[in-house]
Amino acid sequence: GWGRSGGGRDAGTGQRGRPATPHPAPVLQVMLLGDSGVGKTCFLLQFKDGAFLSGTFIATVGIDFRNKVVAVDGVKVKLQIWDTAGQERFRSVTHAYYRDAQALLLLYDITSKMSFDNIRAWLTEIHEYAQKDVVIMLLGNKADVSSERMVRTEDGASLAREYGVPFMETSAKTGMNVELAFLAIARELKQRAMQLPDVPRFQIHDYIEAQQKRSGCCAFV
Numbered sequence: 001g002w003g004r005s006g007g008g009r010d011a012g013t014g015q016r017g018r019p020a021t022p023h024p025a026p027v028l029q030v031m032l033l034g035d036s037g038v039g040k041t042c043f044l045l046q047f048k049d050g051a052f053l054s055g056t057f058i059a060t061v062g063i064d065f066r067n068k069v070v071a072v073d074g075v076k077v078k079l080q081i082w083d084t085a086g087q088e089r090f091r092s093v094t095h096a097y098y099r100d101a102q103a104l105l106l107l108y109d110i111t112s113k114m115s116f117d118n119i120r121a122w123l124t125e126i127h128e129y130a131q132k133d134v135v136i137m138l139l140g141n142k143a144d145v146s147s148e149r150m151v152r153t154e155d156g157a158s159l160a161r162e163y164g165v166p167f168m169e170t171s172a173k174t175g176m177n178v179e180l181a182f183l184a185i186a187r188e189l190k191q192r193a194m195q196l197p198d199v200p201r202f203q204i205h206d207y208i209e210a211q212q213k214r215s216g217c218c219a220f221v
């Protein structure tokens with residue numbers, strides 16, 4: 001399989017009398033980052049289970065993960081998604097996981113200027129601890145709460161442009177752009193891994209734009 005951590009997991013199961021796993025889905029490691037309360041856990045649960053639990057906010061302690069298998073052009077890919085704690089006191093725990101991530105979803109909350117202002121600091125940490133070629137996507141979450149918006153869409157877009165990363169506004173509550181964020185990342189990583197010399201490079205921006213045009217949705221710049 002392609003991807004760094006794919007493939008090797010089933011070694012040793014191909015004993016006589018037991019069929020070997022034909023082609024285990026490659027595993028891609030994705031990490032959710034951003035301030036406490038921006039909605040990382042909800043974002044993951046929306047993707048995994050299509051559910052949103054409103055009400056009490058239970059901050060993540062340390063780090064947690066969920067797997068979900070998605071299909072990219074009919075090929076199964078297992079996303080192993082790490083949900084990190086946004087609180088400062090857990091930073092040293094989460095730093096240790098950065099280098100294993102192939103993609104990072106960096107979230108802020110459109111109703112919190114502070115969470116947006118902290119994005120630059122998050123990008124500095126990413127630069128320090130993550131792999132150099134990690135795929136990063138900036139997400140302005142809680143886009144459903146437009147009455148309390150404190151960060152304009154164009155400010156998110158221009159920050160993303162400055163760092164050369166794709167950007168979308170999302171809602172872990174309604175599900176807006178949640179699946180698209182993960183699928184775009186899975187596709188980008190797959191295309192990278194299978195890159196052939198003469199094939200034009202996959203453009204994650206174009207992909208997202210095309211998908212959004214198809215569904216008539218939203219807020220991507």
Ligand SMILES: Nc1nc2c(ncn2[C@@H]2O[C@H](COP(=O)(O)OP(=O)(O)OP(=O)(O)O)[C@@H](O)[C@H]2O)c(=O)[nH]1
Binds near residue numbers: 036039061
């Ligand atoms: N309206 C709305 N509320 C959201 C959304 N996403 C999360 N929330 C709410 O925001 C609060 C925080 O969500 P979490 O997913 O727990 O935040 P987190 O980023 O995982 O926080 P830490 O674990 O501390 O890092 C919860 O009360 C959620 O119900 C969203 O898209 N829309």
